[in-house]
Amino acid sequence: xxxxxxxxxxxxxxLCFTYSASAETFTCLACHSAMKGKIRTExxxxxxxxxxxxxxxxxxxxxxxxxxxxxxxxxxxxxxxxIANVPQGIASLASxxxxxxxxxxxxxxxxxxxxxxxxxxxxxxxxxxxxxQKKQSDGASCLDCHGLxxxxxxxxxxxxxxxxKNIVKTCGECHENEGLAxxxxxxxxxxxxxYESFHGKKYVIGHPNAPTCVDCHKYHDIKKxxxxxxxxxxxxxxxTCGRCHKGATKKFVTAITHKPYGKDNPVPYYFEKGxxxxxxxxxxxxxxHVILEAISEIRDKVLRKGKEGxxx
Amino acid sequence: MNKETPKxxxxxxxxxxxxxxxxxxxxxxxxxxxxxxKYPEQTVEHSSWLVRIWGGAKNAGIVHxxxxxxxxxxxxxxxxxLGYMLSTGKMKLRKDTTIIPLPKDVMDAVKNILYFLGLxxxxxxxxxxxxxxxxxxxxxxxxxxxxxxxxxFLAFPVQSSYFFPLxxxxxxxxxxxxxxxxxxxxxxxxxxxxxFYNEHLKWNKFPMSMTWIxxxxxxxxxKHEHPLEYKLEFGDKGDNK
Numbered sequence: 001x002x003x004x005x006x007x008x009x010x011x012x013x014x015l016c017f018t019y020s021a022s023a024e025t026f027t028c029l030a031c032h033s034a035m036k037g038k039i040r041t042e043x044x045x046x047x048x049x050x051x052x053x054x055x056x057x058x059x060x061x062x063x064x065x066x067x068x069x070x071x072x073x074x075x076x077x078x079x080x081x082x083i084a085n086v087p088q089g090i091a092s093l094a095s096x097x098x099x100x101x102x103x104x105x106x107x108x109x110x111x112x113x114x115x116x117x118x119x120x121x122x123x124x125x126x127x128x129x130x131x132x133q134k135k136q137s138d139g140a141s142c143l144d145c146h147g148l149x150x151x152x153x154x155x156x157x158x159x160x161x162x163x164x165k166n167i168v169k170t171c172g173e174c175h176e177n178e179g180l181a182x183x184x185x186x187x188x189x190x191x192x193x194x195y196e197s198f199h200g201k202k203y204v205i206g207h208p209n210a211p212t213c214v215d216c217h218k219y220h221d222i223k224k225x226x227x228x229x230x231x232x233x234x235x236x237x238x239x240t241c242g243r244c245h246k247g248a249t250k251k252f253v254t255a256i257t258h259k260p261y262g263k264d265n266p267v268p269y270y271f272e273k274g275x276x277x278x279x280x281x282x283x284x285x286x287x288x289h290v291i292l293e294a295i296s297e298i299r300d301k302v303l304r305k306g307k308e309g310x311x312x
Numbered sequence: 313m314n315k316e317t318p319k320x321x322x323x324x325x326x327x328x329x330x331x332x333x334x335x336x337x338x339x340x341x342x343x344x345x346x347x348x349x350k351y352p353e354q355t356v357e358h359s360s361w362l363v364r365i366w367g368g369a370k371n372a373g374i375v376h377x378x379x380x381x382x383x384x385x386x387x388x389x390x391x392x393x394l395g396y397m398l399s400t401g402k403m404k405l406r407k408d409t410t411i412i413p414l415p416k417d418v419m420d421a422v423k424n425i426l427y428f429l430g431l432x433x434x435x436x437x438x439x440x441x442x443x444x445x446x447x448x449x450x451x452x453x454x455x456x457x458x459x460x461x462x463x464x465f466l467a468f469p470v471q472s473s474y475f476f477p478l479x480x481x482x483x484x485x486x487x488x489x490x491x492x493x494x495x496x497x498x499x500x501x502x503x504x505x506x507x508f509y510n511e512h513l514k515w516n517k518f519p520m521s522m523t524w525i526x527x528x529x530x531x532x533x534x535k536h537e538h539p540l541e542y543k544l545e546f547g548d549k550g551d552n553k
Contacts, residue, residue, distance in 0.1 A: 195352075198466070198489060204352035205360070207369035245470045252473035254481040261486055268486035275494045283501060290509040292428035297515055299430075 028066045029053040045102045056150045069110040069149070087113075099137045107149065111142050121221035138180060145170055145219075162219075164212060168194070168203065171213045189260040197256065209244070216240055216256075317546050320528040323440075329527050331390050335452070338383035343500050345376040350493050380463050387456045408439035408540040413450070417443035439540040444510050451506070455499045462492040 033053035038046045056062055067073055071090065072081035083091055086106050093109035094101075101108035112119035122128040122141070130139035146152050147161040155162050161170045172191045174180050181188045194200040194213070202210035216232055223230035231240040237253035245252065261268040324332070348362040348369070366372035397403035407414065419436070421443045426432035436442075441449070465472040465488050476484050512520045516533075523529050534542050 198349075201349045201352045202369060202373075205348045205363045205369045205372075207373065209370070247470045249470075249473065251476065251478065251481055252470050255469065255473070255485045257482070261483070265483055265486070267483040268490060271487050272490045272494070275490060279494060279498050282498060283505075286502060286505045289425070289428075290505050292425065294509070294513075296428040296430075301515065 025065050029056070041103075043102075047103050051150050059151050059153055061150070061152060069107040070104055071110060072104070072106050096132050097141070099135050100131050100139065100141055102137075108141060108143070118220050125220060125222045126224050126227070127222060138174075138183075140174060144174070162214075167212050167214060168200075187258070187260070190258045193258045193260055197258075199256070211244065317531060320530055321534050321545070322527055323523055323529045323534075324527040326527070327393060329524060331386055331393070332524055334386040335383065338379040338386065339499075339503070341375060341379035342383065343496075345372040345379065346493075346496055347500075348372065350497060377467055380460070380467070384456070384460050384464075387460065406544065408544050409441075410439075411441050411446055411449055413443075413446050417446055437539045438537065439544075440538055442537075444506070448507055448510070451499070451502050455495060458495045459492055459499065462488045462495075466492060 029051060032049060032051045035049045037050070038048050040046055061069075071086045072083060073079075074082065074085055083094075083106070086094065090106060090109045090113065093112060094105040097105040097108050123132055127140040130136045131141050143149055145162060151159075153159045157163065158165065160166065168191065175186065176188050176191050178188055180186075195204065199211050203212060217225075218231055221229075223233075225232045227233060228235060230236065234250075234253075238248050238250060241248040241253045241256075259265055261272075263269075344362060345366060348360055363369050363372055366375055394403070398405070405412070407416075420438065423432055423434070423436040424443075427435050469485075473481070511517055529538075531542075
């Protein structure tokens with residue numbers, strides 16, 4: 001009897017926790033999962049007010065109260081948001097993110113509460129410093145790679161934006177964007193050249209060892225390739241490439257550049273053109289020869305009734 | 313000139329036939345494992361059936377490498393074998409039996425095409441190997457050099473990089489991968505059209521000439537298809553010209 005009671009007692013805090021954790025969320029979602037469309041805030045920002053409750057509950061953060069991240073909102077959601085509710089560290093970080101997260105910079109800063117180390121290395125990355133120091137609203141922060149905050153799923157799930165099957169496409173969202181390429185001076189050919197390379201082709205057909213962008217360039221602490229801290233800086237490449245290609249030398253690591261071949265790299269460009277000419281001429285000859293011969297054989301069999309123009 | 317004319321003539325000996333079987337087996341394996349990399353679908357999720365039949369891209373890669381090495385060994389065996397046969401005099405270089413292209417082959421090709429077009433009255437007379445056979449043979453030779461060599465470079469990239477001169481390292485890999493994949497496409501199309509038509513689809517060969525198994529050709533076919541070799545072997549006897 002005593003044992004049964006103890007077991008029951010053990011369940012109580014667990015039940016309390018799940019109940020209390022979701023109660024608040026349920027209150028918010030009661031309206032927000034039903035609301036559709038966008039509203040304009042006093043600050044003039046358009047906000048999508050809908051949160052898909054079911055999808056949210058299936059996400060990695062599905063058990064969280066809304067106010068764990070949306071710290072400005074007190075228990076009464078329709079009170080004006082107050083920065084006073086927010087711990088100081090988060091608040092100061094949020095103040096640097098106002099241009100980036102126009103809806104709720106506090107919520108974006110709140111990622112750092114649990115993912116502190118990652119947040120720090122992101123701030124030092126080229127993506128992070130572009131947002132924090134250069135104040136660019138189109139710089140990549142958490143959500144640009146991980147997707148909508150309410151629906152982040154584990155990285156081994158197909159829906160995850162950073163799943164191996166999706167990561168290259170995710171990087172491409174920005175790195176194939178012409179406007180961004182012009183603004184920041186990067187090439188939009190990078191993904192195309194990756195797909196043409198052996199790494200990219202193997203990736204596309206599903207080779208488990210094929211490297212994606214993040215395997216060579218890293219992710220949260222990504223740097224420009226010329227930065228000496230970047231794993232693909234010239235001095236670090238032998239080590240980076242050497243992780244898969246044992247014994248990689250300085251001479252070997254020039255193999256991958258993502259540079260399109262054309263005027264800058266004329267040898268492969270004209271080599272390919274030459275090969276195409278060779279291929280097409282051979283094709284034209286063999287196909288033409290086969291077709292002509294087939295027609296002449298039919299002609300001999302049908303019209304000349306087996307009397308071939310031979311040496312008889 | 314007074315040899316008995318047999319019913320059949322041994323065109324290819326056992327060693328040559330084995331070399332051919334290894335060649336086409338490895339060729340088919342290489343084509344079916346490599347094609348997916350030539351035109352990978354642009355979606356990651358649905359890897360094509362060409363990958364799935366091998367149990368994934370990794371296995372396809374392993375099969376491709378094994379088949380490639382086997383083919384190159386077969387090629388080396390063939391070249392060494394020819395060297396041995398020629399140096400011991402078991403095989404002689406003669407104008408009407410050699411595989412080496414001669415000016416006559418160009419003339420034969422022109423004459424043959426004129427005949428196809430109805431502009432010539434006679435088909436050319438061939439020796440042991442017609443220009444069609446010679447083209448087929450040397451295309452494989454060429455492919456073996458280009459695709460085999462670039463394939464070795466791609467299979468062992470780190471080791472190959474030691475041999476490349478410094479001034480080439482910025483473009484050599486592009487050139488090698490273009491070489492491997494475009495030449496492979498050429499080889500596949502070549503075999504599909506040239507070899508398949510000439511050795512399988514022709515009205516008198518369909519579905520295939522049995523020479524690859526038996527090594528033999530009937531004397532009738534020999535007279536018809538290789539008249540010059542026939543004359544060389546059996547003289548004018550039986551040739552009722």
